[in-house]
Amino acid sequence: MNVLDAEVRKNIESCLGRYPTKQAATLPALHLVNDRLGYVPPKAVVEIAELLELAPAQVQDTLGFYEFFKQDKPQGKYRLWVCRSIGCAARGGEELLEYLCDKLNVRPGETTADGRVTLEYAECLGACELAPAILVNDTLYGNMTVEKIDELIHTWR
Amino acid sequence: MTYEPVLLANVEEKDSHTLAVYEAGGGYRGLRRALKEMSPGDVVELVEQSGLRGRGGAGFPTGMKWSFLPKKHPGPIYFCVNADESEPGTFVNRVQMELDPHQILEGTILSCYATRAQTAYVYLRYEYPLCRKRMQAAIDECCAAGYLGSNVLGSDFSLDVYIHVGAGAYVCGEETGLIESIEGRRAWPRIKPPFPAVEGLFRKPTVVNNVETLACVKHIVDRGAGWFRSMGTPPEPNNPRDPGSFGPKLFGLSGHVNRPGCYEAPLGISVGQLIEQFGGGVWKGRKAKAAVLGGLSTGVVAVSEFDTPLDFAAPMRVGCLGLGTGGVVVLDETYSMVDFLHNSCRFFAHESCGQCTPCREGTYWALQMMERIKAGRGRLRDLDLLLEIGESIGIMPGTTICGLADGAAWPIKTALSKFRDEFEDFIMQTNPDGYMETEPVEALVGV
Numbered sequence: 236m237n238v239l240d241a242e243v244r245k246n247i248e249s250c251l252g253r254y255p256t257k258q259a260a261t262l263p264a265l266h267l268v269n270d271r272l273g274y275v276p277p278k279a280v281v282e283i284a285e286l287l288e289l290a291p292a293q294v295q296d297t298l299g300f301y302e303f304f305k306q307d308k309p310q311g312k313y314r315l316w317v318c319r320s321i322g323c324a325a326r327g328g329e330e331l332l333e334y335l336c337d338k339l340n341v342r343p344g345e346t347t348a349d350g351r352v353t354l355e356y357a358e359c360l361g362a363c364e365l366a367p368a369i370l371v372n373d374t375l376y377g378n379m380t381v382e383k384i385d386e387l388i389h390t391w392r
Numbered sequence: 393m394t395y396e397p398v399l400l401a402n403v404e405e406k407d408s409h410t411l412a413v414y415e416a417g418g419g420y421r422g423l424r425r426a427l428k429e430m431s432p433g434d435v436v437e438l439v440e441q442s443g444l445r446g447r448g449g450a451g452f453p454t455g456m457k458w459s460f461l462p463k464k465h466p467g468p469i470y471f472c473v474n475a476d477e478s479e480p481g482t483f484v485n486r487v488q489m490e491l492d493p494h495q496i497l498e499g500t501i502l503s504c505y506a507t508r509a510q511t512a513y514v515y516l517r518y519e520y521p522l523c524r525k526r527m528q529a530a531i532d533e534c535c536a537a538g539y540l541g542s543n544v545l546g547s548d549f550s551l552d553v554y555i556h557v558g559a560g561a562y563v564c565g566e567e568t569g570l571i572e573s574i575e576g577r578r579a580w581p582r583i584k585p586p587f588p589a590v591e592g593l594f595r596k597p598t599v600v601n602n603v604e605t606l607a608c609v610k611h612i613v614d615r616g617a618g619w620f621r622s623m624g625t626p627p628e629p630n631n632p633r634d635p636g637s638f639g640p641k642l643f644g645l646s647g648h649v650n651r652p653g654c655y656e657a658p659l660g661i662s663v664g665q666l667i668e669q670f671g672g673g674v675w676k677g678r679k680a681k682a683a684v685l686g687g688l689s690t691g692v693v694a695v696s697e698f699d700t701p702l703d704f705a706a707p708m709r710v711g712c713l714g715l716g717t718g719g720v721v722v723l724d725e726t727y728s729m730v731d732f733l734h735n736s737c738r739f740f741a742h743e744s745c746g747q748c749t750p751c752r753e754g755t756y757w758a759l760q761m762m763e764r765i766k767a768g769r770g771r772l773r774d775l776d777l778l779l780e781i782g783e784s785i786g787i788m789p790g791t792t793i794c795g796l797a798d799g800a801a802w803p804i805k806t807a808l809s810k811f812r813d814e815f816e817d818f819i820m821q822t823n824p825d826g827y828m829e830t831e832p833v834e835a836l837v838g839v
Contacts, residue, residue: 253554254574255468255594261576266518266557287576300578300745301559303518316519320480321688322646322721324735358562358739359480360519363646363721364653373521 238278239286243271247286257287261297265304273309311346311353313391316370319356322363327380331367332356334381338388351391397656398615398640399607403491409526411533414494420539422614423498427505427547430613435506439609442617443624443638448474448565448602449687449716450795451704453635454609458507460589461597470593471509472574472600473500475516475523476558476565479687479799480739481719484642485603487654489516489523492607493530497553499606501539502613504551507599512551515570517558528555562743566794567600568592569745580747581794604642611640623658625703637703637715645671647722648678659715660706664698667722678724682811686716688736689799691806692723711809713802729811730818733803734762740800751797754785758804765815768822771829775815778804 239247250263264283268275275283275298284291298304317323317332332343335354339347346353362368365377369384376387402408402417414420426435440455461469473496477485489496504512516524531553534540542550561579563569569579571593592598601609612620624638637659643666646652650672657666663683667673674680682692686702690713693700697710704715723732741759746752758781761774782805785791786798808815819827 253552256575258576259574259594262556262559262573265559293577297577301561303559319735320739321684321732321735322481322719324731325647325721325723325727357519358742359478359482361477361483361486361517363481363483363644363719366646366652370519370521375522 237282238272238276239268239282240271243267244286247283258289258293260287261289261294262301265294265298265301269304269310273311274305274307276306305353308346309350311351313351313371314353314355316355316357316360317343318358318360318362318366318368318370320359320363322359323366323368326366328367331369331379331381331384335384338385352388395640395657398611399488399495399604399642400492400654400656402495403487408491409493409530411494411530411537414492418614419494420498422610423501423539424545426502426613427545427549432506432508435502435613438617439506439612442608442612442620443636444605444608444612444620445635445637445704446602447604447608447641447717449479449689449714451637451715454601454605457589457601458503458599460587461507461599462590465508465597467508468511468594468596469507469509470596470598471500471504471507471512472567472570472593472598473512473514473606474565474567474570474600474602475514475520475527476570477520477603477717478517478562478565478743479689479717479719480736481646481684481721482644482687482717483646484644484654484718486520486523488603488607488642489520489527493523493526494534495607495610496527496603497530497534497539499608499610500553501534501544501551503599503601503606503609505544505549506609509599510550510552512553513574513593514553514555515558515564515574516555517564518560524555524557531555561745562739563745563794563796566796569794570600571598578745580745581796583793608639623660625660625701625705628705631705634705637705641702641718643670643702644717644719645722646719647683648675648680648724648727649673649722650675659703660701662699662701663693663720666702666720667698671722674722674724676724678726680722681725681727682723682729682732684719684721684723684803685712686714687719688721688739689713689795689802690716691802692729692732692810693806694810711806713798728818729807729814730762730766733807733815734759734766736803736807737762737800740796744796744800748792748794748797750785750791751800754781754797755800757781758800765819765822769826770819770823772816772819772827773830774819775808775812779808782808 568582573579588598627636655670741755782801
């Protein structure tokens with residue numbers, strides 16, 4: 236039984252035309268798989284390698300380098316990145332991250348027991364003028380406070 | 393005299409990210425004209441004359457970078473847009489791509505025409521999802537309108553632009569790390585030479601330019617090299633290696649100011665002017681203590697150095713690495729420089745790619761020491777050890793392949809040389825019994 240379904244395979248193959256080598260489609264492929272499965276399990280690595288005519292070790296080498304991809308278990312429905320770099324740290328980003336660790340009862344990188352939220356620290360989200368900033372999946376939120384975060388999380392289902 | 397923004401001229405418009413609004417403001421007229429009236433060589437020459445230097449941090453002259461491409465190469469030549477803006481304190485490329493993606497694309501198309509590249513990759517960090525959406529929409533609009541694809545605007549020139557999304561690694565902003573990452577590998581920077589212009593992406597001649605640099609190219613083609621050179625700081629007369637700092641620059645102002653934001657000014661505005669004129673002064677009625685000068689890597693200036701002009705040469709006179717990205721992070725009088733340096737060391741230890749031992753270990757040792765100091769177990773001699781690390785890691789002392797370790801070293805060197813008293817006081821107060829200790833102590837671990 237394959238872990239990559241037909242649609243993901245099709246999408247990976249559609250990336251190939253952009254590059255002169257198949258290996259160059261590794262990052263796009265990893266993104267597509269991580270988006271679909273919430274992580275990139277070892278079996279997916281093997282299947283990506285087959286599609287791209289690489290050794291699984293080559294894909295694994297790339298996968299392991301980039302922090303974005305999850306390997307062990309799927310990320311939560313909401314992946315919440317809290318910026319801890321200097322612009323945000325100067326305006327309360329680190330305290331926000333601590334607050335969320337306590338509230339969600341996880342360490343950065345971990346997912347809540349109900350599988351809903353994965354908490355992460357981020358190194359500079361590039362939103363320093365909105366400090367402290369957080370990124371939730373594809374949405375950036377700026378000027379965050381404990382109250383605003385509580386409100387936001389409350390709306391998540 | 394008030395300065396009229398050029399790079400940010402469109403961002404206040406409603407739907408500024410769309411082709412219709414961009415064209416209504418005169419967008420792509422320069423491209424149309426250049427394709428008719430200028431040869432690729434003419435564009436290179438124009439950019440060389442303008443004195444444009446790369447806006448991504450290193451400040452290398454853009455026209456010269458292009459001129460390193462082999463002449464009469466059969467191709468393909470590749471072009472990479474460096475949109476992996478990850479330097480702490482830096483966000484201006486994000487603002488540009490979100491609010492005016494066509495400006496970046498027009499600059500990209502012109503630059504590809506100049507360098508005869510037929511494929512361009514926009515290396516975009518995943519942390520910028522809105523940029524991704526807007527840049528992709530802009531690319532699609534351009535393809536439909538004939539600005540991209542085969543025979544751009546009926547000319548012989550063809551160009552495809554693809555977005556390549558990163559996955560969370562600061563080192564991908566280093567141009568050969570970026571190239572490795574597009575090729576599908578871990579982003580370990582390459583040993584140079586060969587430089588990318590000779591052997592880069594897929595082992596072919598390659599140019600890597602920053603987003604803001606490309607926006608400048610668009611305006612240089614529109615307005616001429618003379619316009620560009622009418623702003624900025626001329627070369628230092630006593631420094632034959634300074635080609636001057638010309639043109640407008642975007643500054644990302646953040647930290648403890650009343651109005652953080654992305655602001656445009658001619659190169660040469662001082663740190664203090666930026667904070668007062670644009671940022672509305674320091675927040676909460678406090679005084680400033682220091683500022684990150686141009687992205688974390690460049691180091692810090694003390695408040696007494698706030699008259700430093702933000703151009704390519706002046707920051708070096710106050711012990712900083714350079715202008716960097718123009719990301720100014722202001723720290724007020726209540727903020728601890730110990731916290732600052734801990735934050736900085738943690739960033740670089742986390743982002744070191746691990747390829748070169750001095751960087752991998754050096755950034756980690758520096759972090760261990762800062763963890764220990766913060767935990768109240770610091771010793772005065774740690775400060776000298778930190779400086780020793782700062783002096784010995786990086787491409788400048790010649791111990792690493794890329795500049796990441798230099799970037800780690802500058803915050804250490806500038807913070808410790810300018811705020812040494814604060815560090816010593818902190819250590820003596822938090823570790824009254826052990827600050828003179830010289831015996832080895834165990835490490836506190838944590839990245």
